[in-house]
Amino acid sequence: MLSLQFARDNPDAVRKGLRDRGVEETGLGELLRLDGERRGLLVDLESLRAERNATGKRVGSATDAAERQRLIDETRVLSERIDALEPRAREIEERVRSLLLDLPNVPHPDTPVGEGEEQNVIIRTEGAPPPFDFEPRPHWEIGERLGIIDFERGVKLSGSRFYVLKGAGARLERALIAWMLDLHTDKQGYTEVYTPFVVKEECLWGAAQLPKFRDNLYHDVEDDLWLVPTAEVPITNLHRDEILEPGVLPLNYVAYTPCFRREKMSAGRDVRGIKRGHQFDKVEMYKLCPPEASDDELERLVGDAEAVCRGLSLTYRVKQLCTGDLGFSATQACDIDVWASGCGEWLEVSTCSNCGDFQARRAGLRFRRERGSKAEYVHTLNGSGLGLPRTLAAVLENYQQRDGSVAVPDVLKPYMGGIDVIRPANA
RNA sequence: GGAGGGGUGGCCGAGAGGCUUAAGGCGGCGGUCUUGAAAACCGCUUCGGGACUUGUCCCGACGGGGGUUCGAAUCCCUCCCCCUCCGCCA
Numbered sequence: 001m002l003s004l005q006f007a008r009d010n011p012d013a014v015r016k017g018l019r020d021r022g023v024e025e026t027g028l029g030e031l032l033r034l035d036g037e038r039r040g041l042l043v044d045l046e047s048l049r050a051e052r053n054a055t056g057k058r059v060g061s062a063t064d065a066a067e068r069q070r071l072i073d074e075t076r077v078l079s080e081r082i083d084a085l086e087p088r089a090r091e092i093e094e095r096v097r098s099l100l101l102d103l104p105n106v107p108h109p110d111t112p113v114g115e116g117e118e119q120n121v122i123i124r125t126e127g128a129p130p131p132f133d134f135e136p137r138p139h140w141e142i143g144e145r146l147g148i149i150d151f152e153r154g155v156k157l158s159g160s161r162f163y164v165l166k167g168a169g170a171r172l173e174r175a176l177i178a179w180m181l182d183l184h185t186d187k188q189g190y191t192e193v194y195t196p197f198v199v200k201e202e203c204l205w206g207a208a209q210l211p212k213f214r215d216n217l218y219h220d221v222e223d224d225l226w227l228v229p230t231a232e233v234p235i236t237n238l239h240r241d242e243i244l245e246p247g248v249l250p251l252n253y254v255a256y257t258p259c260f261r262r263e264k265m266s267a268g269r270d271v272r273g274i275k276r277g278h279q280f281d282k283v284e285m286y287k288l289c290p291p292e293a294s295d296d297e298l299e300r301l302v303g304d305a306e307a308v309c310r311g312l313s314l315t316y317r318v319k320q321l322c323t324g325d326l327g328f329s330a331t332q333a334c335d336i337d338v339w340a341s342g343c344g345e346w347l348e349v350s351t352c353s354n355c356g357d358f359q360a361r362r363a364g365l366r367f368r369r370e371r372g373s374k375a376e377y378v379h380t381l382n383g384s385g386l387g388l389p390r391t392l393a394a395v396l397e398n399y400q401q402r403d404g405s406v407a408v409p410d411v412l413k414p415y416m417g418g419i420d421v422i423r424p425a426n427a
Numbered sequence: 428g429g430a431g432g433g434g435u436g437g438c439c440g441a442g443a444g445g446c447u448u449a450a451g452g453c454g455g456c457g458g459u460c461u462u463g464a465a466a467a468c469c470g471c472u473u474c475g476g477g478a479c480u481u482g483u484c485c486c487g488a489c490g491g492g493g494g495u496u497c498g499a500a501u502c503c504c505u506c507c508c509c510c511u512c513c514g515c516c517a
Contacts, residue, residue: 039476039477039478042476042477042478042486043477043478045477045486046476046477046478046485046486046487047478047485047486049485049486049487050484050485050486052497052498053485053486053498055497055498056445056497056498057445057446057498058445059445059497059498060444060445060446060498061445061446062445071497072497072498073497074497075497075498076497076498077497078497079496079497079498080497200507243437243473243474245437371455371456372455372456372472375474
């Protein structure tokens with residue numbers, strides 16, 4: 001959420017940010033107009049309240065009955081005038097809030113201006129695609145031939161976009177998760193958290209999933225709980241409405257969670273394989289830091305995600321997202337794509353975003369620099385490290401061998417219970 | 428699931444329609460005293476919003492929301508959360 005104050009003082013900057021994102025800016029004009037009306041109304045309303053409070057106080061100490069009655073009548077009149085103004089004030093307040101919640105973050109000055117994916121800037125490409133002396137297969141073929149991915153039974157259980165991992169496939173998924181968590185906690189200094197996978201509605205507003213992404217969320221009506229679409233949601237809300245004491249920042253968290261997404265917007269896209277499911281695993285990194293540190297923290301976050309790709313010897317590239325492709329909450333972001341030899345595609349396995357104070361303002365995440373100093377909003381950053389299915393797909397495709405088996409990456413071997421090569425027999 | 432008890436500032440805790448500007452204490456910060464420290468004493472302690480004369484005034488906030496009333500921390504309704512006992516259960 002943008003600061004109302006900021007929008008009021010810098011309407012042109014906000015307008016430019018919206019335009020660069022390719023977003024309709026109609027709400028901004030209404031917002032600023034209503035804000036003006038709101039403040040005018042508050043002046044009247046608050047002076048009436050002050051008068052009522054003063055008069056009402058005298059009622060209590062009045063000894064003379066007639067005087068007391070006169071004061072009560074006077075207070076009643078003031079209350080009636082207040083009651084007449086309040087509905088409009090409340091209406092404006094709600095509308096202003098709702099308009100504010102609909103506005104995306106303003107892009108960082110370093111974010112390149114562009115309309116969409118095509119204008120993203122490839123910053124670097126690391127590694128080279130592994131050489132194959134045979135035609136590499138896509139992961140869905142590898143998975144089925146090895147008996148480690150069962151698409152049909154996934155559909156039998158839960159419908160399209162669900163699959164079952166089996167034997168060494170399930171084990172490989174678990175190995176990847178465990179290895180990634182160990183890397184982030186032991187080598188990169190993140191604190192692991194294990195959170196609920198269903199959350200209350202207010203958490204989704206705090207993390208800016210609502211109102212915009214309502215259609216993409218699974219919602220349990222009976223208990224009014226929502227399945228998390230990413231660990232970003234519970235972690236953003238860990239410190240909701242807290243003022244962090246001096247010295248606790250920066251906070252670095254990492255969490256494994258499954259992620260649940262309805263993917264209504266992507267109907268018909270990426271239906272082949274495990275690239276886009278309604279349920280997938282993800283290891284997510286998350287940072288809370290002082291405002292002046294977030295630019296540097298974004299670089300570190302990207303570096304920490306790259307370390308996962310390097311550990312697995314995957315070929316990858318880092319792209320800086322342009323304004324048109326930037327996430328709703330982000331002010332600056334980078335994608336990491338890994339090369340998948342079988343399907344011949346770059347697979348997006350991570351988006352690392354600096355959200356500035358956008359989520360912090362929604363979720364009430366503040367800190368104090370020193371004891372007694374004013375509370376300020378933190379900056380928040382999040383990045384996958386990494387999304388599991390696409391990483392798993394890339395591993396299967398890049399580590400496949402002529403005989404149809406798949407070699408286990410060195411870093412995962414300690415987690416595989418002695419399986420160094422996945423063959424049909426392992427399934 | 429059944430029965431009961433609760434939710435007040437950073438923390439503890441009083442207040443039970445107007446005399447509250449939320450008592451008192453703890454913790455914290457500043458000061459006096461001291462060679463220094465402790466103790467004692469004095470003062471200050473939250474968040475959001477608004478106004479202008481920019482350092483002062485005002486408004487809102489006692490778990491959230493709604494209501495009763497001239498007036499609500501206080502009474503009513505509702506939701507959330509915590510605790511105790513019982514039942515059931517991974």
